[in-house]
Amino acid sequence: xxxxxxxxxxxxxxxxxxxxxxxxxxxxxxxxxxxxxxxxxxxxxxxxxxxxxxxxxxxxxxxxxxxxxxxxxxxxxxxxxxxxxxxxxxxxxxxxxxxxxxxxxxxxxxxxxxxxxxxxxxxxxxxxxxxxxxxxxxxxxxxxxxxxxxxxxxxxxxxxxxxxxxxxxxxxxxxxxxxxxxxxxxxxxxxxxxxxxxxxxxxxxxxxxxxx
Amino acid sequence: xxxxxxxxxxxxxxxxxxxxxxxxxxxxxxxxxxxxxxxxxxxxxxxxxxxxxxxxxxxxxxxxxxxxxxxxxxxxxxxxxxxxxxxxxxxxxxxxxxxxxxxxxxxxxxxxxxxxxxxxxxxxxxxxxxxxxxxxxxxxxxxxxxxxxxxxxxxxxxxxxxxxxxxxxxxxxxxxxxxxxxxxxxxxxxxxxxxxxxxxxxxxxxxxxxxx
Numbered sequence: 001x002x003x004x005x006x007x008x009x010x011x012x013x014x015x016x017x018x019x020x021x022x023x024x025x026x027x028x029x030x031x032x033x034x035x036x037x038x039x040x041x042x043x044x045x046x047x048x049x050x051x052x053x054x055x056x057x058x059x060x061x062x063x064x065x066x067x068x069x070x071x072x073x074x075x076x077x078x079x080x081x082x083x084x085x086x087x088x089x090x091x092x093x094x095x096x097x098x099x100x101x102x103x104x105x106x107x108x109x110x111x112x113x114x115x116x117x118x119x120x121x122x123x124x125x126x127x128x129x130x131x132x133x134x135x136x137x138x139x140x141x142x143x144x145x146x147x148x149x150x151x152x153x154x155x156x157x158x159x160x161x162x163x164x165x166x167x168x169x170x171x172x173x174x175x176x177x178x179x180x181x182x183x184x185x186x187x188x189x190x191x192x193x194x195x196x197x198x199x200x201x202x203x204x205x206x207x208x209x210x211x212x
Numbered sequence: 213x214x215x216x217x218x219x220x221x222x223x224x225x226x227x228x229x230x231x232x233x234x235x236x237x238x239x240x241x242x243x244x245x246x247x248x249x250x251x252x253x254x255x256x257x258x259x260x261x262x263x264x265x266x267x268x269x270x271x272x273x274x275x276x277x278x279x280x281x282x283x284x285x286x287x288x289x290x291x292x293x294x295x296x297x298x299x300x301x302x303x304x305x306x307x308x309x310x311x312x313x314x315x316x317x318x319x320x321x322x323x324x325x326x327x328x329x330x331x332x333x334x335x336x337x338x339x340x341x342x343x344x345x346x347x348x349x350x351x352x353x354x355x356x357x358x359x360x361x362x363x364x365x366x367x368x369x370x371x372x373x374x375x376x377x378x379x380x381x382x383x384x385x386x387x388x389x390x391x392x393x394x395x396x397x398x399x400x401x402x403x404x405x406x407x408x409x410x411x412x413x414x415x416x417x418x419x420x421x422x423x424x
Binding site (some may be wrong): 002003004005029110118123124130134137165183186189190199200208 | 338414
């Protein structure tokens with residue numbers, strides 16, 4: 001939860017709280033656990049929320065539309081601007097009851113392998129928290145490289161490479177085959193940076209001058 | 213892993229395996245754990261793979277493009293049709309070392325809260341496995357290169373390049389600076405194909421034999 005940027009934890013009728021085992025497992029997130037609100041019922045926990053998602057693996061009646069985690073996260077996030085929203089999880093052993101699911105705005109499932117749909121509680125919380133964070137980050141610009149080499153630097157490198165290959169006998173201009181286009185494709189894919197072009201040309205220069 | 217449809221687990225130099233604690237925790241997925249392949253090194257684990265993702269929270273040099281989990285999952289899935297791909301995780305306490313990350317095709321991070329970026333191992337495995345499953349459910353994977361070079365071919369190229377650079381005087385093993393990591397980064401980004409590795413090694417070989 002904490003690593004995904006969530007901070008508000010509500011515990012419904014916990015068997016034991018505070019609990020030294022929980023404290024130990026919360027390493028680094030003890031503040032979040034210590035600040036948990038403890039309530040007696042799910043109704044009380046949901047009071048004041050405008051949208052709540054019941055995370056459940058159980059097959060519901062076919063007619064109930066069950067949203068997938070990603071779609072639900074996006075919807076929750078959109079509503080979070082206007083009011084409190086909640087992710088609701090059941091116990092490790094039995095999940096949420098039908099009555100508990102019915103209290104929530106929507107049932108949500110995490111897609112799993114048909115043959116083995118059991119996710120433990122921590123895993124389910126992780127996936128939903130992660131999807132909320134991803135929804136919050138969208139639309140995200142992809143990380144980009146800085147300092148890309150200029151066109152002319154890359155052309156200089158290709159010319160140098162061709163000279164070195166020709167002098168060494170690896171490349172025969174009279175019988176070029178597809179060598180040069182293949183090398184252009186290879187280095188074109190990689191988005192060479194200026195410093196990398198310098199390194200590559202340094203290697204070529206050193207190999208050309210190789211002592212006998 | 214099992215709930216997300218993954219079945220092949222490789223353990224690198226495990227402290228204890230098989231282990232009754234692990235067996236107990238694998239409830240329902242004991243078959244997967246029992247079928248794990250145990251190897252002595254990460255190199256051995258990666259042999260035969262064509263694409264590998266190093267999951268890491270550590271901040272790399274600012275210039276290294278680190279893919280996010282979702283984008284990486286999509287790329288891995290696309291390549292999985294043509295060859296073996298791998299998700300690589302470090303230990304619970306210290307994650308992957310820089311050297312281990314360098315052996316993989318790409319560093320991948322899971323977006324976290326800036327103030328608290330610590331995800332435990334199980335959480336990271338859950339997120340990456342989930343993203344692979346979501347990518348598999350997505351209507352269309354982006355087109356990918358086929359014929360990617362295998363891990364051992366790329367390692368062979370790097371060893372050859374290092375020999376040639378050393379012999380030519382361009383690289384001084386006593387004063388390595390950041391040359392080898394930079395070259396790994398450059399060629400790691402480009403997803404070398406088998407034939408391209410052959411071309412690059414051919415060029416190196418010809419330059420090494422360069423007539424006086």
